[in-house]
Amino acid sequence: GAVVSQHPSWVICKSGTSVKIECRSLDFQATTMFWYRQFPKQSLMLMATSNEGSKATYEQGVEKDKFLINHASLTLSTLTVTSAHPEDSSFYICSASDSDTQYFGPGTRLTVL
Amino acid sequence: GNSVTQMEGPVTLSEEAFLTINCTYTATGYPSLFWYVQYPGEGLQLLLKATKADDKGSNKGFEATYRKETTSFHLEKGSVQVSDSAVYFCALRGGSGYSTLTFGKGTMLLVSP
Numbered sequence: 001g002a003v004v005s006q007h008p009s010w011v012i013c014k015s016g017t018s019v020k021i022e023c024r025s026l027d028f029q030a031t032t033m034f035w036y037r038q039f040p041k042q043s044l045m046l047m048a049t050s051n052e053g054s055k056a057t058y059e060q061g062v063e064k065d066k067f068l069i070n071h072a073s074l075t076l077s078t079l080t081v082t083s084a085h086p087e088d089s090s091f092y093i094c095s096a097s098d099s100d101t102q103y104f105g106p107g108t109r110l111t112v113l
Numbered sequence: 114g115n116s117v118t119q120m121e122g123p124v125t126l127s128e129e130a131f132l133t134i135n136c137t138y139t140a141t142g143y144p145s146l147f148w149y150v151q152y153p154g155e156g157l158q159l160l161l162k163a164t165k166a167d168d169k170g171s172n173k174g175f176e177a178t179y180r181k182e183t184t185s186f187h188l189e190k191g192s193v194q195v196s197d198s199a200v201y202f203c204a205l206r207g208g209s210g211y212s213t214l215t216f217g218k219g220t221m222l223l224v225s226p
Contacts, residue, residue: 006156034213034214041221042219043202043216043217043218043219044157044202044216046213046214049213093156093157095157095214101147101159101162102147102206104149104156104158106155107155107156109154
């Protein structure tokens, strides 16, 4: 089946720094990519939806200047958490969609000290 | 809007027991329905899906039938294994051309030897 990779799988950073997370669809071209955030023992919260070559659409309450999304190609999207703070610590999961199904990456555990 | 309701967990079973995790949905139009599984510390994996009424999705011994009359998509497995311990998410997509997945809150399954 379709494979989506994320890098890094975990990252620890200091408060105030920026962190970039990459999401790649390895064996298919993704028309749309999604970024989710998951808190412990909770469901996934959609942060934003992006289509290749266009600006991301952010969900209500998600700061677009803090969570920068770039969808440079049909196989790559990046999420940059700018000026990270401890409350940004979470599990971030990307998803890539072909015409019908969403496939999820393995997630990135971000810890901000 | 779209919504998904899952039974709350955790569901605790002994190995080889029968599993049912209930899922009902609310949506306009004709959504596609999915079950995703999340193992500890990992992202989501697509377990099975059904795209129209009366379709049965199946994979790895799990199955679920799209019941439009009861707006349900219950997940079943005849004999669970310890390795099935995970969190299971029911989700729907579309219904009126909207491509974002709507997730239930997830149900944790714990299988003991």
